[in-house]
Amino acid sequence: MSENGVTLALRSVSKKFDEFVAVDDLSLEVRAGRIFGLIGPNGAGKTTTIRMIVNILAPDTGRIELFGEQMSERLQDRIGYLPEERGLYKKMRVGEQLRYFGELKGLTAREAETRLDRWLERLKLSEWKTHKTDELSKGMQQKIQFIATVMHEPDLLILDEVFSGLDPVNAELMKDVLLELKAEHRTIIFSTHMMSQAEELCDDICLINRSRKVLEGSLREVKSSFGRRAVALRAEGGDAVLKDARLVAGVKSYGDYVEVVLAEEADAQELLRRLVESGARVTRFEQVEPSLHDIFLQKVGESA
């Protein structure tokens, strides 16, 4: 769909409010047809970054390119933005509200009407079309907001905390929809605090903290490049082996198993061999990758 498969590129983008630097020299690329996780602690500059991408704010310096063009008002129609703080007119009927948002994204009234009907059907909200928005539950409003974000079939979707307020059933439904949209080769930027969700959905991630980029890359690369290797172990005996500082850097106990952090240069195979030799009964031996959660904590901790 786009040049070099890059949907969105930020080039040395900075934004200051008075003396406060919200985003400092941020560069990143979001590739087409992938789910890109923008993660970071509160106040890291995520919302400001997103607002610059959707052209609500203009960067002080740097460039934002969407589909190979300088970001402009015209390109706004190809973006769908679901802000973290939801916004719907309380007294408007669901159908009218969606049609209005659709038309503001350049759809004709008729196009908007057919699409909103299809989406309401898909998200099981058809019978609510003529109700006023404030009669809906929070989760339903959340889904209405989501329809308003996707109904104009944007090439780039920006979803801030899309799962908040959804029960597990609806969260699962939403996840299916997102994967469908991804299969249609749409690009999704996914911003969240929930690392487990990011881990489950994202192809690529970018971690920002204190206005700066801390970490970037595909989820796989990030995890494997992350220097921490560990083994989940359940065994009877072999305590002496675990005390060998050449092999083991540390042991954390988790209920019925322990997490063994390998020493630098040590090999998991070597550990297993030594355990078996020592006569320990091994019932679980699994090499574990660091979770995104751990990476987040460590990286944010480091840069604090």
Added chain:
Amino acid sequence: MKKLLVIIRREYLGRLRTKGFVISSVLGPLIMIGFTVVPGLLISMQTSSATKVAVVDLTGKMYEGVRESILTSRDEEGDRREGGRKNETAQPAVVQPGGEAQLQQAVQAVGAQYEVEQVATGGRPVEEIKHELNARVRKGELGVYLVLPEKILEEGRAEYYGRNVSDPITTSQLRHSLNRAVIEQRLREANIDQNRVRQLSKNIVLETTKVSEGGLERDSGGGFALAMFVGLFIYMAILMYGQVILSSVVEEKTTRVSEVLFSSVKPFHLMLGKLAGVALVAITQYALWAVAFGAFALYGVGMLASRGMDVPLPRLPLSFAIYALLFFVLGFLMYATIYLIVAAMVTTEKEAGQMAMPVIFLSVISIYLAFPVIRNPNSSFSFWVSIAPFFSPITMLVRIVTETPPFWQIALSLGIGMASVVFFVWLAARVYRVGMLMYGKSASLPEVLRWLKQS
């Protein structure tokens, strides 16, 4: 541009369907009709039966004159204007048109009547007669009684007793009648023919004619009233719809819809769309009222005319009506931008508290400015105030109806007016975007000025 229309349509249609709009559209004319019809009905109810007036004449020679004067009292104003052509018929219920005082006219229209009777003194002391008459007044047999002292001609004092002494119509009519009778008696005793005096003291009639580019036209003074009316209408519309604009902007802030909107449209378009949509609602409301009022006025004027009442309708050229409409719309938009800017600065409607202040301030100033402009419509002062934003809707209209300025000046005034509206909308949009999205809080004036400097 297409999106702007979408916004205008939502603001307009959404508001037409609200209960408030429907209610005020129906209630407005009803209240208007109520204010004009009900007082008339009330007055006609009170005076539907003749008021009995008893006269205690201590001079022994005034009664006949006073009686005639009271029974013909309604002719008095007409007599004066028509130069003393005395109406000899003493028919009290005859309606005579042309009174200048509206009060008088209202009474005439409903046909107030008096019955006059003389109280025989029979040499009794005054206090005793009064006592007797007071009793009759209390019983309701008598409305009013007048005591004419012996020295009424010299001292010019008489006494009025009645249950209701604060009824302005009766007291003023009786005072007028008594006054006339006393003056006539004085003239008679000085051997002066009162008819001759009337002829000699006949008032003049000043016919005012306006000289303008279109030739000579008669101007009944309705022109100036038109300018003031437009000013009043602008002010009323702002009072009604300024708050609507304010809450419409603030609602989007509190519900956080604005962030979604700004990812689709420019704040400038949003603000302009709101202003235009609400202005259309206001115009629609006024148009509905105008139709209702027009129908009522036609009916009412016809009814009054059929009862012999002459209702002077201001005759104004069509161009005035068009200018009045244009400047009304311009004035509404200008003052509405004040609400737009304040709405951009605050986060809740409560904070907007003293909103109406600058609007009142500016509109009062423009009414004050109208007076020097009337006196000197072509001075350079008049020129400058009639093109200045916020003052032009009223001052330029005053100039148009008094001494129509060259067309380019009117066009300039409209042009500057519209440009300033666009500028203020832009300003509001800027304050809105910078203030809300960057800081998410209400702004003080210095902060706003600082934000305007940054991008």
